[in-house]
Amino acid sequence: MTAEKRERTIVAIGSGKGGVGKSTVSANIAIALGRLGKKVGLVDADIYGPSQPRIMGQSARPELVDEMIVPLPAHGVRMLSIGQLIEPGTAVAWRGPMTASALSNLMEGDWGDCEILIVDLPPGTGDVQMTLIQKWKPAGAVIVSTPQDLALIDAMRAIDMFRKMDVKVIGLIENMAGYACPHCGEVSDPFGSGGAQAAAGVMDIPFLGRIPLTLEIRRASDAGSPPAAGEGEEAALFRELAKKLLAQLGQGAGGLHAAHP
Amino acid sequence: MTAEKRERTIVAIGSGKGGVGKSTVSANIAIALGRLGKKVGLVDADIYGPSQPRIMGQSARPELVDEMIVPLPAHGVRMLSIGQLIEPGTAVAWRGPMTASALSNLMEGDWGDCEILIVDLPPGTGDVQMTLIQKWKPAGAVIVSTPQDLALIDAMRAIDMFRKMDVKVIGLIENMAGYACPHCGEVSDPFGSGGAQAAAGVMDIPFLGRIPLTLEIRRASDAGSPPAAGEGEEAALFRELAKKLLAQLGQGAGGLHAAHP
Numbered sequence: 001m002t003a004e005k006r007e008r009t010i011v012a013i014g015s016g017k018g019g020v021g022k023s024t025v026s027a028n029i030a031i032a033l034g035r036l037g038k039k040v041g042l043v044d045a046d047i048y049g050p051s052q053p054r055i056m057g058q059s060a061r062p063e064l065v066d067e068m069i070v071p072l073p074a075h076g077v078r079m080l081s082i083g084q085l086i087e088p089g090t091a092v093a094w095r096g097p098m099t100a101s102a103l104s105n106l107m108e109g110d111w112g113d114c115e116i117l118i119v120d121l122p123p124g125t126g127d128v129q130m131t132l133i134q135k136w137k138p139a140g141a142v143i144v145s146t147p148q149d150l151a152l153i154d155a156m157r158a159i160d161m162f163r164k165m166d167v168k169v170i171g172l173i174e175n176m177a178g179y180a181c182p183h184c185g186e187v188s189d190p191f192g193s194g195g196a197q198a199a200a201g202v203m204d205i206p207f208l209g210r211i212p213l214t215l216e217i218r219r220a221s222d223a224g225s226p227p228a229a230g231e232g233e234e235a236a237l238f239r240e241l242a243k244k245l246l247a248q249l250g251q252g253a254g255g256l257h258a259a260h261p
Numbered sequence: 262m263t264a265e266k267r268e269r270t271i272v273a274i275g276s277g278k279g280g281v282g283k284s285t286v287s288a289n290i291a292i293a294l295g296r297l298g299k300k301v302g303l304v305d306a307d308i309y310g311p312s313q314p315r316i317m318g319q320s321a322r323p324e325l326v327d328e329m330i331v332p333l334p335a336h337g338v339r340m341l342s343i344g345q346l347i348e349p350g351t352a353v354a355w356r357g358p359m360t361a362s363a364l365s366n367l368m369e370g371d372w373g374d375c376e377i378l379i380v381d382l383p384p385g386t387g388d389v390q391m392t393l394i395q396k397w398k399p400a401g402a403v404i405v406s407t408p409q410d411l412a413l414i415d416a417m418r419a420i421d422m423f424r425k426m427d428v429k430v431i432g433l434i435e436n437m438a439g440y441a442c443p444h445c446g447e448v449s450d451p452f453g454s455g456g457a458q459a460a461a462g463v464m465d466i467p468f469l470g471r472i473p474l475t476l477e478i479r480r481a482s483d484a485g486s487p488p489a490a491g492e493g494e495e496a497a498l499f500r501e502l503a504k505k506l507l508a509q510l511g512q513g514a515g516g517l518h519a520a521h522p
Contacts, residue, residue: 016309016310017279017280017310018278018279018280018281018310018384019278019279019280019281019384019407019412020279020280023411047385047387048277048384048385048386048387048415048418049277049278049279049384049385049414049415049418051411051414051415054410054411054414055411088414089414089417089418089421090418090421091386091418091419091421091422091425092385092386092418093386093387093390093391093422093425093426094386094387095357095387095388095391096356096357096358096387096388097357099387122385123279123280123309123310123384124308124309124310124353124383125309125352125353125354125355126308126309126354126355126356126357126360126387127356127357129354130354130356146280148479148483149315149483150284150312150315150316150482150483151280153310153312153315153349153350154309154310154312156350157309157310157350157351157352157353158352160350160351160352161352161354164352164354165354179440179451181442181444181445181447181449182449183442183445183447183449184442184444184445184447186442186444186445188442188443188444188476190440190451190474190476190479191479192479192483213451215449215451218409218451218452218453221411222409222410222411222453
């Protein structure tokens, strides 16, 4: 092990709109990548609404060693969240420059031999996004949206931003598609259906897959035990998404340093 | 009509997290207030994800008269949205100071004899929120949340910010509570249930009411015909919320200038 700065693949997970499940998708893809043999770091850059401590069940306060924050382990990945540095229930009433500086502290943590950093972005196209792109040049961005028209309009804005700033858009994931009634089992679509796939076609970006709205994913996300860490249907689903992500990045599953030998 | 600046009651509608239906609630409460006899303006300050042109079905480009933007009519209220000023599908890749300046343009529009301005805030506790509070001193803030724990954690952060900055928190509205299966009619709770009411109790703020997750509200929001403008169950629900809001502001329904004679 040398002290050299290792080259890492940075993948941004973004959305135009909040509340589309971006953080849940980020956490589960990070875990799935870890289970595919990658060394993965998860950065919760959603400054005003850091959800990862709750989703990943890891809210300990990270230590500072040699002025670098040391990420904490959770479900086979390492993670840092602004939520681990502030008091719960306390507002992060910060203007833009403060959020950019907080992002830097997280990105410059002691990520050790991590090969891939998954960055869970705040919704929108503001300071955090621009700072990440300009300072850390992500290899690509994944966009999460619900099938609802209103969410897709914002997703297109996010895609436009990444393109204008020369970040490859890896693809679009449709979340909260299809809800199975726990009483009769019939599936309906509270947020519509198929809209994201159609939008991906219009925007000419890969459609990576669809995640249903299930009570299991919501409960697991509220309880700190992400489904990707288990053995159920959802784990298989996130594993497929992770494989597609690696393929788009030109990295195979398994072997270390595939892209950065 | 004089050229004097009229004193207006400004009400901020906020949420910690995006995607909880804040814009839908803002639009429908604004319309309900209008139907209660108030002269209402609706400001879409969700800079990175302006949804009001779509929800209100009004995406015309407003005119500039005497260097003031002139709000456009929709469903009995007047509205301005950053979405009416930018191209659809185009990213608003602005850093904090730019968003504060955009907010000012909207707030300083030609609101004429409007008595109440409903301001639909972006999610979080950043530049737009702080600028609104410091420069325009809202009479109060309404917080929207889903019953999901993850959303409530962020809602508490937003409440904390308004309190620290001396803005009265008028109350909490729970959205997306209860989804009736279109097949069997049974109600289940994709996002949980009752969490927001409990949180309002803990935070010692009024609980204003609960809005179910319905296909009707989602479709109406995507189609530009807000349910509050109609005659259905949802219209009655938003009317009740609007009445509670006026009561909390110390204004009755009906008569003009009740609070600012």
